[in-house]
Amino acid sequence: MAGGGEAEVNQTSGLNGSDNPAECNAGGTIVQLNKISKRYGPVMALENVDFSCRKGEVHALVGENGAGKSTLVKVLVGAVMADAGECTVNSRKVVFRHPADAQKMGIAIVHQELNLLPDRTVAENIFMGRELTRNGMLDRRGMSNKSKAVLERLNLTIDPDTSLRDLSVAGQQMVEIAKAIAFDAQVLVLDEPTATLAADDSQTLFDLVRTLRERGLAIVYISHRMSEIFDLCDHVTVLKDGASVLSKATSEISPEQLVKAMIGRDLEKYYPPYGQVSDDAPVVLRVANGANNVLHGINMHLRKGEIAGVFGLKGSGRSELAYALWGSPGFTSGTVETVGKLALDLCTPRSAMADAVGFVPESRKDEGLALSLSIADNAMLPRRTLDGAMRHTSDANSQDVLSVFKSVGLDPADRNGEVANLSGGNQQKVVLSKWLLTGAEILVLAEPTRGVDVSAKAAIYTLLRQLADKGKSIILLSSELPEIVGMSDRIYVMRGGTITKEFARGADEAAILMEAGGSTSAKG
Amino acid sequence: MQKVEHGTAMMMSLRKQWRDIPPVLWVLLVMAIASYPLTEAFGRTGGFSLQFLANVVERSVTLAIVAVGQTFVILVGSIDLSVAFVISLAAVMASYFMQGNATMILIAVPAVLLMGAGIGWINGFLVTRGRVNPLIATLGMGLIIQGILSTSFQNFAGSVPQSYQIIAYGSLFGIPNSFFLLLAVAFGAAFVLRKTRFGAHIYAVGGNSEAARLSGINTDRIMRRAHLIAGLLAALAGLFLTSRLGSGAPWVGPDGIYDLESIAAVVIGGTILAGGRGGVFGTIIGVLIFGLIDSLFNQLGIDPYLKQVLRGLIIIFAVAAYSMRSKDEVA
Numbered sequence: 001m002a003g004g005g006e007a008e009v010n011q012t013s014g015l016n017g018s019d020n021p022a023e024c025n026a027g028g029t030i031v032q033l034n035k036i037s038k039r040y041g042p043v044m045a046l047e048n049v050d051f052s053c054r055k056g057e058v059h060a061l062v063g064e065n066g067a068g069k070s071t072l073v074k075v076l077v078g079a080v081m082a083d084a085g086e087c088t089v090n091s092r093k094v095v096f097r098h099p100a101d102a103q104k105m106g107i108a109i110v111h112q113e114l115n116l117l118p119d120r121t122v123a124e125n126i127f128m129g130r131e132l133t134r135n136g137m138l139d140r141r142g143m144s145n146k147s148k149a150v151l152e153r154l155n156l157t158i159d160p161d162t163s164l165r166d167l168s169v170a171g172q173q174m175v176e177i178a179k180a181i182a183f184d185a186q187v188l189v190l191d192e193p194t195a196t197l198a199a200d201d202s203q204t205l206f207d208l209v210r211t212l213r214e215r216g217l218a219i220v221y222i223s224h225r226m227s228e229i230f231d232l233c234d235h236v237t238v239l240k241d242g243a244s245v246l247s248k249a250t251s252e253i254s255p256e257q258l259v260k261a262m263i264g265r266d267l268e269k270y271y272p273p274y275g276q277v278s279d280d281a282p283v284v285l286r287v288a289n290g291a292n293n294v295l296h297g298i299n300m301h302l303r304k305g306e307i308a309g310v311f312g313l314k315g316s317g318r319s320e321l322a323y324a325l326w327g328s329p330g331f332t333s334g335t336v337e338t339v340g341k342l343a344l345d346l347c348t349p350r351s352a353m354a355d356a357v358g359f360v361p362e363s364r365k366d367e368g369l370a371l372s373l374s375i376a377d378n379a380m381l382p383r384r385t386l387d388g389a390m391r392h393t394s395d396a397n398s399q400d401v402l403s404v405f406k407s408v409g410l411d412p413a414d415r416n417g418e419v420a421n422l423s424g425g426n427q428q429k430v431v432l433s434k435w436l437l438t439g440a441e442i443l444v445l446a447e448p449t450r451g452v453d454v455s456a457k458a459a460i461y462t463l464l465r466q467l468a469d470k471g472k473s474i475i476l477l478s479s480e481l482p483e484i485v486g487m488s489d490r491i492y493v494m495r496g497g498t499i500t501k502e503f504a505r506g507a508d509e510a511a512i513l514m515e516a517g518g519s520t521s522a523k524g
Numbered sequence: 525m526q527k528v529e530h531g532t533a534m535m536m537s538l539r540k541q542w543r544d545i546p547p548v549l550w551v552l553l554v555m556a557i558a559s560y561p562l563t564e565a566f567g568r569t570g571g572f573s574l575q576f577l578a579n580v581v582e583r584s585v586t587l588a589i590v591a592v593g594q595t596f597v598i599l600v601g602s603i604d605l606s607v608a609f610v611i612s613l614a615a616v617m618a619s620y621f622m623q624g625n626a627t628m629i630l631i632a633v634p635a636v637l638l639m640g641a642g643i644g645w646i647n648g649f650l651v652t653r654g655r656v657n658p659l660i661a662t663l664g665m666g667l668i669i670q671g672i673l674s675t676s677f678q679n680f681a682g683s684v685p686q687s688y689q690i691i692a693y694g695s696l697f698g699i700p701n702s703f704f705l706l707l708a709v710a711f712g713a714a715f716v717l718r719k720t721r722f723g724a725h726i727y728a729v730g731g732n733s734e735a736a737r738l739s740g741i742n743t744d745r746i747m748r749r750a751h752l753i754a755g756l757l758a759a760l761a762g763l764f765l766t767s768r769l770g771s772g773a774p775w776v777g778p779d780g781i782y783d784l785e786s787i788a789a790v791v792i793g794g795t796i797l798a799g800g801r802g803g804v805f806g807t808i809i810g811v812l813i814f815g816l817i818d819s820l821f822n823q824l825g826i827d828p829y830l831k832q833v834l835r836g837l838i839i840i841f842a843v844a845a846y847s848m849r850s851k852d853e854v855a
Binding site: 111 | 719723724727731739801
């Protein structure tokens with residue numbers, strides 16, 4: 001068991017205040033959250049939410065971004081304190097003031113972004129904050145042996161003495177899970193664990209989750225992916241606007257019902273209809289035998305008004321292709337033609353811009369936006385670059401800016417607000433606006449809906465289709481298969497640094513995934 | 525099969541230990557070897573002797589003590605610019621308390637150490653609770669100390685008794701006492717960093733503060749304690765300096781540029797400014813490199829200001845070498 005919570009745990013003398021935790025486990029409920037409310041300034045993040053974790057159950061927690069999932073999880077693991085409501089662990093009332101309090105009660109979490117120390121060993125990471133000591137000194141050998149035992153119990157072959165930096169992302173995540181459950185955790189919270197994993201690494205993760213469930217852990221599983229929710233999870237709770245709107249066994253509900261509960265509308269309207277691009281539409285971009293140190297034999301073309309999807313798993317070269325089309329770094333051999341004319345090399349972002357290419361990078365916050373600048377200033381960044389360094393900068397209040405903001409669905413009145421305060425979906429619209437303001441004809445979009453909630457996704461899809469219908473040509477690079485299939489007029493599949501196959505619109509998802517995965521599985 | 529595995533395991537651990545040796549050690553050795561013919565040929569007093577090497581170490585003790593304290597704050601992801609002023613304060617206070625009276629040593633030394641620790645703790649408090657950037661918090665603290673000192677003491681404040689100077693000038697079995705002080709501080713600090721939970725927590729907080737917090741580490745407390753150690757060791761350095769000089773004056777700390785040089789020594793020693801990686805022995809080697817340059821230039825009678833150029837070059841090249849090496853690691 002998780003040991004005493006001591007001073008931090010207020011034991012109730014109430015009706016259920018049994019002293020024997022095992023007795024209370026009979027019902028199977030380990031953690032029960034009752035009527036939890038949390039307010040951030042004017043925003044009601046959670047309102048009277050009930051949530052429970054049962055022994056041996058994988059409980060999916062879903063909802064759009066901003067629905068209150070992360071706040072609820074933070075309350076559960078003691079990272080924030082609720083304004084109202086109560087939490088019981090094994091029927092004892094508890095108050096968590098610090099993540100350590102929750103940890104002592106056996107509640108562990110694996111965050112979406114890895115919280116580890118790359119310069120320290122696996123064992124040191126697993127025991128971070130709970131180092132073993134012998135005679136007051138660190139017991140390195142003991143920690144190493146125990147880490148080894150924990151990793152072996154999870155069927156992982158990771159040497160506890162290697163430094164974390166030497167492991168793959170998937171390996172690091174396994175270490176994080178090992179760290180979370182190494183100390184008799186009863187509840188494990190996984191926050192979008194597959195977001196950073198390639199398909200076959202995800203499979204390893206699912207096996208691990210099933211193993212843990214058999215061991216009797218309660219698992220809270222946060223995910224956006226329907227397939228994971230229905231394959232892996234026993235129960236699902238949907239949060240919407242800070243309230244729990246649905247809580248059912250996954251066997252009693254269909255994916256359609258679930259999505260409807262999440263977004264409050266039907267799935268069919270999620271993707272706009274395909275475009276009407278004829279086969280003789282002019283080719284605006286053609287790459288022949290494009291190659292650089294990661295890519296080779298890239299042959300692709302893009303017609304005017306078309307959305308061409310590029311699907312590839314992590315490590316397939318998909319990200320690198322996006323950067324190559326944007327010249328950072330570009331192709332080192334092969335030819336690139338834009339808008340049918342010159343074979344200007346896309347060797348720097350500047351030359352790509354001159355060739356009327358626009359680029360939405362994978363990481364909005366690191367590469368897409370200058371978070372300390374205003375919305376309008378962000379949108380004007382590339383336009384002003386083209387203006388030249390010593391010239392008077394283009395006015396952020398110009399008619400162009402207003403009309404572009406209107407066309408992408410941003411409120412022009414907000415243009416002087418900080419871009420950091422916008423939601424993910426609206427931030428992405430700002431990034432898109434940058435290139436509409438430079439008059440780009442070709443848009444290279446890398447993971448344009450990453451970290452964007454469901455309804456904002458739908459809005460972005462509609463916007464992209466509108467742009468294509470108006471004559472912009474779009475290359476959509478994504479690791480989300482439904483998005484690729486739902487949006488693309490044509491689909492390229494990448495594997496091992498090159499394009500291996502082309503599919504027509506609406507192709508079978510399974511066939512695409514098979515092609516992308518290849519015959520040999522590439523272990524991380 | 526077993527044997528082979530054992531063999532590779534041994535190789536691995538050997539290589540790991542090899543990697544644990546701070547690479548600047550080789551720089552120090554090369555410089556020491558290169559200085560041999562130089563001092564023999566051009567040295568003003570004697571040549572390359574044991575005395576010369578002892579001199580190098582003796583010159584380095586004050587800086588070494590401060591720099592060890594600085595290592596703690598830099599490892600935890602902070603910095604301390606007040607150390608030079610704390611040294612001044614400690615030196616002035618020590619000689620003011622003692623006034624040549626040997627019995628006062630027993631009161632003055634703990635009082636001064638306590639004061640240094642207190643200032644360090646306040647620094648840490650400002651950084652953690654006040655959310656003041658450590659550069660600003662410690663610089664502000666340093667200026668306050670300097671201002672109070674300069675208005676209160678215009679010149680050398682009292683003097684230390686003869687018996688107190690044994691720390692700096694006495695010797696045991698022919699080995700100068702200052703060596704023992706240096707070794708005690710270095711090994712004590714290394715022990716704390718490598719063998720205690722507090723040490724592990726320092727690396728955790730410096731490596732990824734959020735991860736440490738989520739792992740149940742009280743990051744603010746670790747930060748304050750690291751600052752406390754830096755203040756404590758700065759005061760100790762001040763006490764040692766007083767023993768060397770015989771008295772304390774308000775300018776002894778800033779004159780020695782102990783703030784910037786301690787940071788430079790830490791960085792040369794391989795501790796990264798962002799925190800979470802590095803250690804005490806690298807710092808000591810960094811200090812010894814500075815000491816060697818000092819003694820060498822002194823011996824050869826070269827313009828002392830020119831040595832700053834060499835120091836500057838070494839700092840820049842050391843950091844460039846480290847960042848290029850870590851890029852290799854990533855690739």
